[in-house]
Amino acid sequence: MSPARDLPQCTDSDLSLTDGVALLRFCRDDVRNALTGTALIGDIVNVCNWANEDERVGALILNGNGRAFSAGGNIKDMASKSGMFGGEPMAVQDAYRRGIQKMSLAVYRTEIPVIAAVNGAAIGAGLDLACMCDIRLGSRRAKVAESFVTLGLVPGDGGAWFLPRVVGTQRAAEMTFSGRLVEADEALEIGLFLELCEPDALLDRALVLAAGFAGQPRRAIRLAKRLLAMGQRMPLDDFLDHCAGLQALAHHGTEHDAAVAAAISKITSKA
Structure with missing residues (x-):
């Protein structure tokens, strides 16, 4: 493993490292921390790769700074066929493979415990990002949805692989086919969240849990x-x-x- 190096620079996120716990907070509340049309995907990929190489890091927390954990894909870009949603089918396919799917692989391959502190809505790819993490803590204000079918889409980021591993195949099928909004209490009941926290206590609880992991060998x-x-x-x-x-x-x-x-x-x- 390579020696410690400087923290990676983030564009749309804040990154800190304290006593072995890395905290990455998404800072695009203006678009409810949408993953597409922002630099959040690149921030997440860079931080996960850094965490794998820096032995100072014992755990990583992902959290949305603002109203949402992540709204997933930017619907306005979908409507205008711009950004990663623009161009011929092969171009869109390549945009997924070289963009959001890199995030899926980076989070899945992160070698330390990754905790999603889901502070608000986690919709579409935002929910899938939470499911890529090892543990999910939810605010009582959190709401989640595997909402792709409601937009005539499928989970292009690998959500159909991650979600069944979290909630089981039957519940994942129901959530995927309906695209419905799941409230925090139900998300806890079906095992999507490990715990629910009051909104003001969520990040503190995530930090305590992460510190316990980081304190292990x-x-x-x-x-x-x-x-x-x-x-x-x-x-x-x-x-x-x-x-x-x-x-x-x-x-x-x-x-x-x-x-x-x-x-x-x-x-x-x-x-």
Whole structure:
């Protein structure tokens, strides 16, 4: 892993790093933090890539600064066939592949825990972005929708892959086919949110949760996240072989030695 480097410059977001917790807040409230037609996709991709390379980072929080977490695609651009929605079909396809789908891959491949602190509406690609994260905390003001069909579209950012892994295939199908708005209480009930928080307490709760993750041995956390992802796509026998290999690395790491010594010291002191 490469040494620490400067925090990446963000265009439409604010980024901070405190005690191992990186906080990326989207700052385009004028368009309800729409992902298209802004620099938010590039900000997210750059921060995820930086977090993978900088061992100071133990957890990452994504949060919307303003009314919404993210409104997803910019509808005005869709209406005018401008930006990534303009041009012939091949050009639009390439715009998805080289734009928002890079974000999908970057968030999914982030090697540390990623928490979505969903402060308000998460609509379309905004909901999908939240589902790309490991954990979602919701404000009681939050509302979510897999709303693509209501605009005659499909989830071009991979939402049909992420959403079923969060809420199950049957609920994902119902949300996708209806495009309906899901209120915060229901989002908690179906497992989309881990917890609900009062609006003023959401970010503090996310910071506490992230700090707990960042306080764990950093390399063990990254290896554990890698296993969680691989477990979704590997047969058990191959997966167990891979677990054994990563565990061998962990057993010979200085983090393991220090953690075991601390545990033994704690046991001894209580004897």
